[in-house]
Amino acid sequence: MNGNALINGDTVNEIRFGVWAECTYKDDGSRICGEAGHGYSTSISDTNKDANVIISGSWTRGLAVHPVATAVTFIALLFSFSSHVTVTLIASILSFLAALLTLIAFAIDIALYAFLHHEIGKISSIQGSTDTAPGFWLTFVSLILLLLAGCTVCFGRRRDRMSGASSYPSYPMSSTTTKTPFWKRFRRN
Numbered sequence: 001m002n003g004n005a006l007i008n009g010d011t012v013n014e015i016r017f018g019v020w021a022e023c024t025y026k027d028d029g030s031r032i033c034g035e036a037g038h039g040y041s042t043s044i045s046d047t048n049k050d051a052n053v054i055i056s057g058s059w060t061r062g063l064a065v066h067p068v069a070t071a072v073t074f075i076a077l078l079f080s081f082s083s084h085v086t087v088t089l090i091a092s093i094l095s096f097l098a099a100l101l102t103l104i105a106f107a108i109d110i111a112l113y114a115f116l117h118h119e120i121g122k123i124s125s126i127q128g129s130t131d132t133a134p135g136f137w138l139t140f141v142s143l144i145l146l147l148l149a150g151c152t153v154c155f156g157r158r159r160d161r162m163s164g165a166s167s168y169p170s171y172p173m174s175s176t177t178t179k180t181p182f183w184k185r186f187r188r189n
Contacts, residue, residue, distance in 0.1 A: 011026070012024040012025060012026050012032075013025060013026065013027050015042070015044070016133065017042075017055075017060060017063070017112065017116075018033075018063070019063045019064060019066050019067065020036040020037060020038065020040070020063075020064075021033050021034040021035060021036045021037065021040055022034050022040060022042050022060075038061060038064055039057035039058070039060055039061035040057055040060050041054065041055060041056045041057045041060070042054070042055045042060075043055075044119075044120070044123070045123070046123045051122060051123040053119040053120065053122060053123060055115070055116065055119065059111075059112055059115055060112070062104075062105075062108035062111075062112075063105075063108060063109075063112070065101060065104055065105040065108060066105045066139070068101055069098055069101035069102045069104075069105050069142075072094060072097055072098040072101055073095075073098040073102075073142070073146060075094055076091050076094035076095045076097075076098050076146075076149070079091035079094055080095075080149070092150050093150075095146055095149045095150035096146075096147075096150040098146050099143060099146035099147045099150060102139060102142055102143040102146055103143055105139055106139045106140055106143055109132075109136050109139060113130065113132055113136070116130050117130040
């Protein structure tokens, strides 16, 4: 939110909603962040205190999905370094799970943005605007990249299987060499 308003009693011109707390910015460039916590609430009023908007904790509680999606993405990244088939499959599944969590986080961002835009519009004396920050768009880009990462593993594995190339050597079903008895292995030459 940009524009002059009273937020929790202070005159500010910008507020940024983070995962754990909101930060307000004054005209002189100073920043004041609220107490960090899960599901914080914020009260926004105009400078005349004629109108008041409360962003409750139920709207900010879902922002905690962002670090969870990041953790699952990191685990998928670690699993992707393996060349073992099972671990690669797990990396692909974790990538799709991270994409799902990122999609949920992006939907929460959109809902919070729409709610803030609507609520700030109720305060007619604020000559400001509601804008998205770079984190909003980074969430969208990471969603697309996670979907591509999951598909790349699946399609790459399918291509290797279809071409007959595999990381495992093919072994003949029967051996044409003669077997030597066990005790002959310890014989001196």
